[in-house]
Every structure is written in C-alpha cells, then in structure tokens.
Amino acid sequence: MNKDTQTEIEAAVFRRLLKHLDDNKDVQNIDLMNLANFCRNCLSKWYVTASQASNTGIDIDYERAREIIYGMPFPEWKRKYQKQATEAQLALFSDRAK
Numbered sequence: 361m362n363k364d365t366q367t368e369i370e371a372a373v374f375r376r377l378l379k380h381l382d383d384n385k386d387v388q389n390i391d392l393m394n395l396a397n398f399c400r401n402c403l404s405k406w407y408v409t410a411s412q413a414s415n416t417g418i419d420i421d422y423e424r425a426r427e428i429i430y431g432m433p434f435p436e437w438k439r440k441y442q443k444q445a446t447e448a449q450l451a452l453f454s455d456r457a458k
Contacts, residue, residue, distance in 0.1 A: 382431050385441040394452045404429045 361369075381387070381400060389399035407425035411418055426434040445453075 378429065378431070381429075385437075388443060388445070388449070390445045390449045390453055394449065394456060397456070400429050401426070 389401060392399040404422060404425040407428060408420055408422050411420040411425070420428075423434065430437040
C-alpha cells in the first residue's frame with residue numbers, strides 16, 4: 361500500500377471514530393479513560409501535537425482541536441452532554457492512576 365492510500369484510509373478511520381463518539385455522547389470521558397486510558401480531550405491534545413509536527417504550517421490550538429473532536433465548542437458540549445461523575449467512576453479512575 362502506498363503512503364497516500366494509507367493516509368486516506370487512516371483519515372477515514374479517524375472520521376469514523378469521531379462520528380462514533382458523536383453518536384454515543386452518553387459515553388462520558390471518564391468512562392473512556394477508565395476503559396481505554398484515553399478520552400475526547402486526549403484526542404484533542406493529540407490533534408494539537410500532530411498539527412504542530414506536520415509540515416503544513418497549520419498550528420491548531422487546543423480549543424479549536426476540541427471543537428473539531430467534540431463537533432461543537434467544548435463549553436456547549438459540556439453543558440449539553442457531560443454528566444457529573446459517579447463515585448464508582450471516580451474510584452475506578454483513581455485506582456487506575458495508582
């Protein structure tokens with residue numbers, strides 16, 4: 361497989377991941393962190409890092425990256441979809457950090 365084809369496929373997979381996350385807003389970031397050790401915010405940080413490392417000259421800041429990942433400005437997403445973490449979620453998260 362040539363590099364352009366691989367990049368095209370990887371981009372399609374990434375777009376599908378974002379759609380999947382968008383279609384499943386009930387899955388909270390803490391759930392993602394507890395199960396997979398990454399969340400939407402991690403993806404946003406990786407997006408920033410990738411933009412800085414690219415040769416495009418495009419430097420995307422964290423808030424813009426969050427808007428790309430969340431599909432809307434983060435404060436709006438948080439207001440609409442983020443729920444208070446349960447004690448069980450927080451305990452599991454705390455246990456993972458040990």
